[in-house]
Each structure stands twice: as C-alpha cells, then as structure tokens.
Amino acid sequence: MGHLLSLTLVYLAYLLTTVIASQRQQHIVQHGACTYTFILPEVEHCKPLKDFQVTNTLQRDSPPEDEPNKSHSKDSLNQEKRPSWQQQKLETLESTMENNTQWLQKLENFIQENVRSGMEEIKRATVHTQTAAMLEMGTNLLSQSAEQTRKLTDVETQVLNKTSRLEIQLLEYSLFTNRLEKHILLQTQEIARLSDKNSFLEQRLLALEARYGKELQDLLGEKQQLQDVLERHSHLVSQLEGELESSTLNSTALQRQQARLADTVEQLLTKVSQCNEISRKPKNKRQTFKDCAEILRSGGKESGLYSIRLHNSTQDVKVYCDMKTRGGGWTVLQHRRNGSVDFHRRWEDYKTGFGEPSGEHWLGNDIIHKLTSSQEYSLHIQLRDREGNEAFSHYDRFHIDNEHSNYSLHVAGFSGTAGKTSSFTHNGSQFSTKDRDNDRCTCKCAQLASGGWWFDACGPSNLNGIYYPVSSNVVRFNGIKWYYWKGPNLMATMTTMMVRPANFK
Ligand SMILES: *[C@@H]1O[C@H](CO)[C@@H](O)[C@H](O)[C@H]1NC(C)=O
Ligand SMILES: *[C@@H]1O[C@H](CO)[C@@H](O)[C@H](O)[C@H]1NC(C)=O
Numbered sequence: 001m002g003h004l005l006s007l008t009l010v011y012l013a014y015l016l017t018t019v020i021a022s023q024r025q026q027h028i029v030q031h032g033a034c035t036y037t038f039i040l041p042e043v044e045h046c047k048p049l050k051d052f053q054v055t056n057t058l059q060r061d062s063p064p065e066d067e068p069n070k071s072h073s074k075d076s077l078n079q080e081k082r083p084s085w086q087q088q089k090l091e092t093l094e095s096t097m098e099n100n101t102q103w104l105q106k107l108e109n110f111i112q113e114n115v116r117s118g119m120e121e122i123k124r125a126t127v128h129t130q131t132a133a134m135l136e137m138g139t140n141l142l143s144q145s146a147e148q149t150r151k152l153t154d155v156e157t158q159v160l161n162k163t164s165r166l167e168i169q170l171l172e173y174s175l176f177t178n179r180l181e182k183h184i185l186l187q188t189q190e191i192a193r194l195s196d197k198n199s200f201l202e203q204r205l206l207a208l209e210a211r212y213g214k215e216l217q218d219l220l221g222e223k224q225q226l227q228d229v230l231e232r233h234s235h236l237v238s239q240l241e242g243e244l245e246s247s248t249l250n251s252t253a254l255q256r257q258q259a260r261l262a263d264t265v266e267q268l269l270t271k272v273s274q275c276n277e278i279s280r281k282p283k284n285k286r287q288t289f290k291d292c293a294e295i296l297r298s299g300g301k302e303s304g305l306y307s308i309r310l311h312n313s314t315q316d317v318k319v320y321c322d323m324k325t326r327g328g329g330w331t332v333l334q335h336r337r338n339g340s341v342d343f344h345r346r347w348e349d350y351k352t353g354f355g356e357p358s359g360e361h362w363l364g365n366d367i368i369h370k371l372t373s374s375q376e377y378s379l380h381i382q383l384r385d386r387e388g389n390e391a392f393s394h395y396d397r398f399h400i401d402n403e404h405s406n407y408s409l410h411v412a413g414f415s416g417t418a419g420k421t422s423s424f425t426h427n428g429s430q431f432s433t434k435d436r437d438n439d440r441c442t443c444k445c446a447q448l449a450s451g452g453w454w455f456d457a458c459g460p461s462n463l464n465g466i467y468y469p470v471s472s473n474v475v476r477f478n479g480i481k482w483y484y485w486k487g488p489n490l491m492a493t494m495t496t497m498m499v500r501p502a503n504f505k
C-alpha cells in the first residue's frame, strides 16, 4: 500500500512536471530508501497562453475593476477621467485575468482529470505487474504441481499395487475366515448338543444326588442307630467281661478249693487204700505245656496240633508242633505252602494271628512275644523252592519285643544253608503292616512289598509276601523273599518259621 502510495505520488509529480515547465522549485522527500522529488507550480513562472501578454501586472494586489463597490465606483469615476489607453489596458488586464482564471480552472480540471486517469493507469499497471508475477508464480506452481502429480501418480501406482496385493491377501484371509467360521459353527453346534446332553445328564445327576442324598440320610440315621446299639452292646460286653474276669477269679478260687478237695480225697483214698490195702493211683492231672519242646519231652512224638499255655496266661493256644526237624520240639510261628491264606493283612490280624495252625498261618505277634520273652529261644527257618530244593537259616537267639515297641526283632547267631548272610533286617527293626508303617523308608514297605514283616527300607526278606503260584521270570518285589538264598524272586513253595528253647538238649 505504501508502495502504491509512493508510486502515485511519483506519478503525480511527473504529471506536474510535464504540464509545468522545468526548473521549478523542488521539494525533496525522503521516504525510507526512496527519494521523492516534488516540483511545485509557481504563478510567476506560468507561461501565458497565446493571448496572455501581460506579465507582472498582477504584482499589484488590487481587486478587479469590474466589481461594483462604492470605493471602486469612486475609482471608476476617477478613471473615466483618465485617458482611454488606460481604460483599455485595464480591460485587457481584466480579460487576461479572467482568461487566466479560466486557464487555471482548466488546468485544475485537467490536473484532476489526469490524476484520475493516472490513478486508473497506476492501478492497471500495478494489476499488470502483479498479474505477471502471479503468472510466473502460477507457472512455477504448475510445474511443481505437475512434478507432485507425477510423484503422486507413482505413489498411487505403488499404493494400488500394494492395495491389490493386500486385497488378494484379504480375500485369502476372508476365505480362511469363512472356513474357520464354518468350523466354529460346527463346533458351536457340537458344543450346544453336548451342553444339551450335559444338562440332561446334570438333571439326572441332580435327581440321583437327591435320591442318594436321601438314602444317605437314611443310612446315616441307621448308622447312628446301629452305633447306639453297638455302644450299648459294647457296654454290655465290657460288663460281661468284668463279670467273666471275676468269675474266672472265682473259678481259680474254686480250682484251688477243688485241688484242696482233691488232696483231701487223695489223702482219704490213701487212707482207705492203706486201710483196705488196696493200692490205687490218682488220675493224672491234665498237664499244661508252655511249648512243643515240653510236649516232646512229655512224650508227644508226632508232629501235629497241640495246645500250649503261655507263661503267665490262663489261655490255651493251639499250635502246630514239628517233632521231626533236627530233633523236633519246634513250635511253628509261620507256615506257608499253597497260598490259600491271604497274608496282606492289618496290624490287628498280625497281632492276634490268623489262619489255621494245621495249614497256612501266622501264630500272632503277642503270642510270639510272650513265648520268646519267657526264656531264650532259637529260630529255625525252613524253605523250599519250586524245584523241591530245601534250605534253612538258623538263629541261636530270637525274640521280639512287645506291641509298645512295635514287636522289634532281635536275632543273633546266624547259620544255615539258605544264604551265607542273614536275610533278616537289622536288630531292632520294627514290625510294619499296611496300616502301621514303622519302616525306615519314606515309602510304605508293607504296601509296596505286601504282608507284615520287620521291614527296614525295605530289607532283603519278607516271608509274608504274596504267594505266587506260577513260576515266572518276572521279578516280583512283593513276593516271598529271602534275598541271600534266591535273590529278590524266591517263589517259595513252602516256608516255615519255628522256635525251640535255645538250651534244647
Ligand atoms: C465597496 O467599498 C466600500 C468602501 O470602500 C466597502 O465598504 C463595501 O463593502 C464595498 N462593496 C462591495 C460590494 O465590495
Ligand atoms: C507390484 O510390485 C512388485 C514389486 O514391488 C512387482 O513385482 C509387481 O509386478 C507389481 N505388480 C503390479 C500389478 O504392478
């Protein structure tokens, strides 16, 4: 805008210069880097028009004569008296003045006209200049945009290429997705079917649960009743036991009385026989034996079943006596021969014994303890394999502790043909069954090897293992084992454990 303004001013100055003669008074204006020179018109330098002859006549600053004024009238009156050339000159001056005035007006009009047209021209010129610049810029922009367009086209091509590839991939994916969807649909149907089935089953299960719950409730009720009955019965039993004990005591007392009576009767009989000289021997009292050795000594020469009475006990125990092996007199503790008896049993069974003394059996840990702790006993173990080979292991000393010590084993003085080394576990090994684990293994040997035995971890022997009837090459870790005779897989057809007083004969 400033530029335009200064241009306008310059142009104005130019016009003034062309209209008015040169070498006029100049006004210089400094505007920034530009210098503007204004040449102003001056009246005294104005060139008169062709009729304008009089110069310097206006130097006198007097009003025109033609204006009517009282004072001028006076002058006019005076001038009328003056000579006519003066009058003429005055008139000429007046017309010149008028022409000058007109000329000035014309000039003014001309200047105004010119200024207007100049302004328009300036405007037009500015527009032209700017249009050119714009055109150039436009050309530049066009070329640049052409370049850009080309690049864009390249990019577009690439993008199209990629897009088409992506589209192909997308198509593949959508195919794949379709397949998956179908698959999923099938699976969903399958699941729905299964869940239907499941819910049906659940209903049935619930029904069953309800029914069984009720039955369980009933059973629990019955159990409670039974428990009550059992409690009452056990109470009765304990009462009866108490009574039995006292009656036993009573019977002992009676026996003593009987003995005394028998003595008296004997004395009386002796007296009678003495009197009547009839010699009559009293009948043999029923004798009790503490083991088979005593029975052998008192005349029992046949192997078989006998009754013994343990030390400090009133109870008779049925045992099998071996009267043949190495002089006989053996009380049999354990015997196996055909696997008819299950030896994988609980602590209580091993405590009290099981099986029949005539066949396969375990005499009972309590009995063995009482028997072997009443005096010193030796142990004889007789074994037979499938080929009929027999062998034995002998221990000069054998006893086991009571139940409180878990029937700990104590043996000494090993000898025999069933292995050069004793297959028993260490002194002091405790007895274990499937329900009482006292071994020195993190495992449960009684469950692993089966049966009840003095396991260590789990040790080289177990004569109470499972009796395998058929020979096989398979190593049975839970079979009958006497390791230092036949390895881990003995497959014995017969085992016997029996004791006899250490000082026998
Ligand atoms: C004429 O002249 C007188 C005095 O000379 C002046 O007062 C008066 O205003 C004049 N009249 C005109 C019309 O100029
Ligand atoms: C897409 O570009 C690859 C290289 O990037 C070229 O091999 C292929 O021919 C192009 N495909 C099309 C349709 O232009």
Ligand SMILES: *[C@@H]1O[C@H](CO)[C@@H](O)[C@H](O)[C@H]1NC(C)=O
Residues within 6 Å of the ligand: 243, 246, 247, 250
């Ligand atoms: C045992 O004998 C005593 C008297 O000696 C008697 O009072 C008691 O009732 C008897 N007990 C039984 C169970 O017979």
Ligand SMILES: *[C@@H]1O[C@H](CO)[C@@H](O)[C@H](O)[C@H]1NC(C)=O
Residues within 6 Å of the ligand: 311, 312, 370, 373, 374
């Ligand atoms: C047998 O009983 C007596 C006394 O009644 C007791 O001193 C002894 O220790 C008992 N013996 C055994 C092996 O229980």
Ligand SMILES: *[C@@H]1O[C@H](CO)[C@@H](O)[C@H](O)[C@H]1NC(C)=O
Residues within 6 Å of the ligand: 337, 338, 339, 340, 358, 359, 360
């Ligand atoms: C095992 O031996 C006993 C005693 O001889 C016999 O009663 C039983 O029937 C036998 N059992 C088998 C399975 O051989």
Ligand SMILES: *[C@@H]1O[C@H](CO)[C@@H](O)[C@H](O)[C@H]1NC(C)=O
Residues within 6 Å of the ligand: 404, 405, 406, 430, 436, 437, 438
């Ligand atoms: C015997 O075994 C039981 C567990 O079976 C155990 O608590 C107890 O300590 C054992 N007795 C001895 C003397 O080790």
Ligand SMILES: *[C@@H]1O[C@H](CO)[C@@H](O)[C@H](O)[C@H]1NC(C)=O
Residues within 6 Å of the ligand: 397, 410, 411, 412, 427
């Ligand atoms: C086992 O203990 C007994 C005593 O209870 C002892 O006489 C015997 O020598 C011991 N045997 C071994 C092999 O330590």
Ligand SMILES: CC(=O)N[C@H]1CO[C@H](CO)[C@@H](O)[C@@H]1O
Residues within 6 Å of the ligand: 050, 051, 052, 053, 092, 095, 096, 099
């Ligand atoms: C004195 C003089 O020059 N007068 C002239 C003024 O202008 C008219 C017309 O333009 C002429 O006719 C006069 O002669």
